[in-house]
Amino acid sequence: MEDDSVEKASTHRQPGGHCPKKAAFRATRLTPTVFLVNEHSDIYDERPFIYVKTISSANALLILDTGCGGATDKPDIKVTSLREFLETCDVEDNEGKPLNVGGKMQYVVVLSHCHYDHILGVEDFALDSPILASQHSPSFVSPDHLPEHSLCHALHIKTPKYTATLVPHLHTIQADYSTPTPNYSTSLGVVVHHTPGHTPDELTLWDESERMLYVGDTVYEWEHIIFPKEGSIVQWLQSMDALIELVGTSEARICCGHVTAGRPAKDVLTAAKAFMMDVLSEKENVRSRFEKRGEVSVEYVQAGSRFSLICPERLVVVARQKVLAA
Ligand SMILES: [Zn+2]
Structure with a gap:
């Protein structure tokens, strides 16, 4: 599956060094602002699709889902943190630069739902970035129920720790959710739709300006x-x-949590x-x-x-x- 361009896209170069590091992720451009980041070699064989949208006017990266936390049994993969990948790994489709050089842009992370293959990488961001999830069923994603509902318990893996901001149906995502004085004036132009079914907390993002629908595992x-x-x-x-x-x-066009990205919605x-x-x-x-x-x-x-x-x-x-x- 891996051709030369893919190898280049998932290769990390240390500053001033010549020793490339292979990453658990590879990024390809989907739209003028959005990259598909595929975690390609996870031990769960989920190969999840993570979407990263650059909003330069807000100096922010909107991330939908965080993948499997880089868990891999391939010994040549050295970059297993999604955040390290975004901040340090060169991406050919991004003029050969990382998607967030040196972490200069802030993050807003959205979880399409709480299944393990969408949340295991969230701790990279949980300390300094807003983590948004659906408000449709607060008890479903409560700390008491998360080990069971994330499937982490069934897989005997540690449930990641994070505090989500639960957002209502038709919520427009903002750049800033800081407390105690939240500033909701910087819209990122992407709207949350509650789409329960796969799970009670499943959500969809609608990016109207690019006519792109991000549906998670629906x-x-x-x-x-x-x-x-x-x-x-x-x-x-x-x-x-x-x-x-x-x-x-x-x-x-429709972009899904696995397999399908950029197809007619x-x-x-x-x-x-x-x-x-x-x-x-x-x-x-x-x-x-x-x-x-x-x-x-x-x-x-x-x-x-x-x-x-x-x-x-x-x-x-x-x-x-x-x-x-x-
Ligand atoms: Zn799922």
Whole structure:
């Protein structure tokens, strides 16, 4: 998979030195302001997509998700901190410079939801930067419940420590969340939409000026869409309808937490919803059935494998009752 340009993009050069260090991340340009940062060699095989938007007018970097914390079993990877990567690793698509040279720009971090592969890198930023998350279900992301709901407990890994600022539906992200005198006057131009379904705290970012939608784990192509036992297909369908309406007939593109980045938003959203309706109406057949976290889970795979699903069977049964009967 790795060609020469990829090696260059993920290579770190020490100041004045000639010894390149390989990073757990590689960055490529998606839009005039946004880079896709892929954590490519994590031990969990999640290969999460992290999005980094530069807002020069606010001297800020908006980061969506923080990946798996650099956990890798590749001994040649020396840069495992996302923050160190952003501040010191040269990126070819950024005129050969790091995305945040010397950490001169401040950070605003948004978590699409609290699953481990989106939050394990957050401690790099938690001491000096705002960490934003959905206010939709405060108890779901409370410190008492985070080890279970992040899946860190199930994986026997330490739950990262951070304090999130929970933001409401349709919140416009700001550059400054400092207390006790918050200054909400510097809009970063990106709006938070609550999109529960994958989890109660799942959110979407809508960057209207670039017509880009960042949906976390709500949907992606070519890998299983996974619902944990805390998910809801009923809520997911409502969130999908809201996103389909949000992008309207525009040329919006969709960027997901895994696999899919920069694809036509309306097409991905409507095709994923159609697949789910085929699951509910039994046009799709169960591919496999197995136990996961104490519940019977089911797997569905669309012909051609563009969309596939793994979730507790209970979520399908409940959605059949509520959605098909409606
Ligand atoms: Zn997730």
